[in-house]
Amino acid sequence: MKEFWTSLASLMGVFAFGQTILQTVFPPELRFASVKFFNRVFNWFSSYCYFDITETDGVNTNELYNAVQLYLSSSASVTGSRLSLSRAINSSAFTFGLSNNDCLVDTFNGVTALWEHVVMQRQSQTFSWRPLPEEKRGFTLRIKKKDKPLILDSYLDFVMEKANEIRRKNQDRLLYTNPRGGSLDSRGHPWDAVPFKHPSTFETLAMDPAKKSEIMADLRDFADGESFYQKTGRAWKRGYLLFGPPGTGKSSMIAAMANYLGYDIYDLELTEVHTNSELRKLLMKTSSKSIIVIEDIDCSINFASRKKPAGKTHHAPASPDMRGESGSVGEDCGNSITLSGLLNFTDGLWSCCGSERIFVFTTNHIEKLDPALLRSGRMDMHIFMSHCSFPAVKILLKNYLGLEEGDLEDGVVKELEEVIEKAEMTPADVSEVLIKNRRDKGKAVKELVEALKGRVERRKGISKDVEEEEQEKRALETPKEGSEFLENCKNGGDEEEKIN
Template sequence: MEASSSLWGGLNSGIVLSLLAVVWTMLWQALQGLQLHHFFGRHSRRLTRRLAAILDPDLTVTVAEYDGGRMRRSDAYKEAKAYLERATREARGGGSGVRHLRAEPDRDPDRVLLSMDDDEEITDEFRGAVVTWRACTAPQREDSAPKYYWRGGAPRAERRSYKLFFAERHRDLVLGEYLTHVRRQGRAVMVKNRQRKLFTNISSDGSWDSDGVWSHVVFEHPKTFATLAMDPVKKKEVMDDLDAFHNGKDYYARVGKAWKRGYLLYGPPGTGKSTMIAAMANHLDYDVYDIELTSVRTNTDLRKLFIETTSKSIIVIEDIDCSLDLTGKRKKKKKVKDEGKDGGDKKEEDKLEKEDHKAGGSKVTLSGVLNFIDGLWSACGGERIIVFTTNHVEKLDPALIRRGRMDKHIEMSYCCVESFKFLAKVYLDVDDHPRFGAVAALLREVDMTPADVAENMTPKGPGEDADSCLAALVQALEKAKEDALMAKKKKAKGKEEEARAADDDEEEEEE
């Protein structure tokens, strides 16, 4: 009987539990139909935000290092960095609480610029509002790096930012006036501490740096137009053109053109193309970006390089005819395509295509360079000069150097009489000398670069004066004249031998 009671009690408990499960399932389905879980979720999140505001009442503004998906370093970040460098320097004596500082080169070579190292904080005061800045770094997630810009290479290791913390009661003051004050003061500090720099692109082999795709040194080249050996009329023409560009912001905006200008410097080696670029940079007070095209893997990487250049800069590609074969492959492909339509020609064309895109080589194309010069992306930013140099202008594709891309063509030729007199004044401090006539006569007959003329006029020891240097120059010119005559005779003799050999071949054929 007791066993029956226990069995009956167990059955009743099971039935009750089953009924409760059924009721709970029906109730839960009804609640899901009413979407009450969304209602409770909203209230729980609101309660969480209120609790967080009680525990941490500060508001936060993040100034990230990069905007536009890492396309370009943020101006706001650079200005905040400059502002905090000054704040760190001014607060150092009063105790800013920053224990770990980062040192960077200053405009004064005997000093350094100090800024907060990662994860350090500094306080600032503005119209009674006390705010805190923190330098933050976060690891870069592999899936967050845009594959379009980083394919073929590892993503950046870190993302940097500055976080600004302030009380909610100062919200309007900080967002409305303080941040504007920071940017204005930061720009003023950047102008004051600005050093002209010479940049070179980092090889895009996957070793991207957290500071961008450029590395730099301080630009300290002494060459100016005052010491540049060039025809005075041509020199003034170039200087006037540069000044017109530098002051032409309103003009370019009015005519609807990007504020940029292209210069093509061409001529034999040693005629001063590189020194001309240095003189241009010193004249305008611009930075110089020297691009090595052979280390740029794709057109996308070339675009990335351009985006990360700053305004007031000269972008240089030296020896453009030697950097990449931008015309030969295109012409060869066109020839292969036009010669026939059989399978052999198609295979040859496919082979050329594969050679162009083989792994490890540069895939920069003529189209990519043209877009770099005057495509849509070239209008990102302003006040940029693009300079190409070449020893063989005839080898360049006409599309590359047409007006609108290379707006001004400057021939850097051999030393003329006026350039010689200029060099004599600079190197020997003489305006006239009895040997000037002999030098002038020889320069009209012999091609010698300004670099060679200057080298011959450079005193080699304490006993050399203007007369001995000019005598050495005359001797060098006479030897160059003799060498030119010998080369001319040798060339003529070679042609005679070729003609004689051709005649002999014809006689043999007739026999």
């Protein structure tokens, strides 16, 4: 053993002496070139290649780094033994990540990719308008050279797409609105945002199930149709018109659409927009994967008819006068929005500025809308929000009372089927009856049946009153006709007496 340690010490001494000689004889440039040469030789014979993805690209954030971090979080939460845990702003979920200098193996189409999270201390702080973090972070991707085309052409795009899906899933929905006077927020954006917590879903929406399935299929077909819209040369957008009596669930439908697709909502208040240019700027600042809502478009601003003469006043609330064929709003109210200005963004040259956006218009009176708004390409799908039907009542009974159709007596089911269509009650009215009596399920059902029957009787009374008014009108017209007949007869009789 003593001889072994003596030989090892001698060998280390020779190695140190040789290193000193090399540093003395060979200049640093030559040593660097030799190291570089040996690295090239090593890489030439190696079957792997490496890609470095840094956290920052100069002073800008590298989006690919954030995407890889999100993408690997789903795998890291299952296979990792030492993980980092974070929660982003406006997010309702925790995100798992690789800890410092940890590795994870991923598989894509039969190809293996090794990811390593590299964290190093930054040596020196270079001059920058923004201070850089003390740690230099990044991911190193190791793959086989033969798999390089697949990784660069498909895998990285797949990572970005999956990361966006995870981000949308974890991030809370936001509800935007344009403030009064078009003021900007601290970031220079013309929209104010609040978290969107509306619980409405298609499962809880009081509507015929077949109709809901049709709408959901249309929404999913739109969300998955990027390649179709690109191939056909159409802007990736779609328009929906929700019309029907008040209280039929138009706002709940919008919330259900947003929750189903995971989109944000932009509630556009047209009465706060004064010019077409301002409207265009607002719409340009909307993000992709969003729903732009204009509620009660027949009342918010006067787009009802473009053929009214100038100066004719429209009596809808908050609706200035129309001016000629352009559909512009009266200048006395300070507005100059035109119908063509709105249509140009929903279906004109500006419609391609942004992608994957849905326009939703609501109205209680579809007959007041200009036909130019109703055609396909602007309002592609017209959805009639009707009064409560029997399938909708069953959904409301399940939502508020937890009752299925089998839990009801046959006589109650028969009564509901008989009176629901005749009563023409809105889902909002039915919900109010159930909410007030939700602690007593039997009483709630009984009160609902009585309310429906009462509504039917009132409708019969109204119909009877209308019929009596029509009869009175006819009665008032009949004496007039009879008196004319008697007068003619009298005149004829007088003439006959004169002849005699």
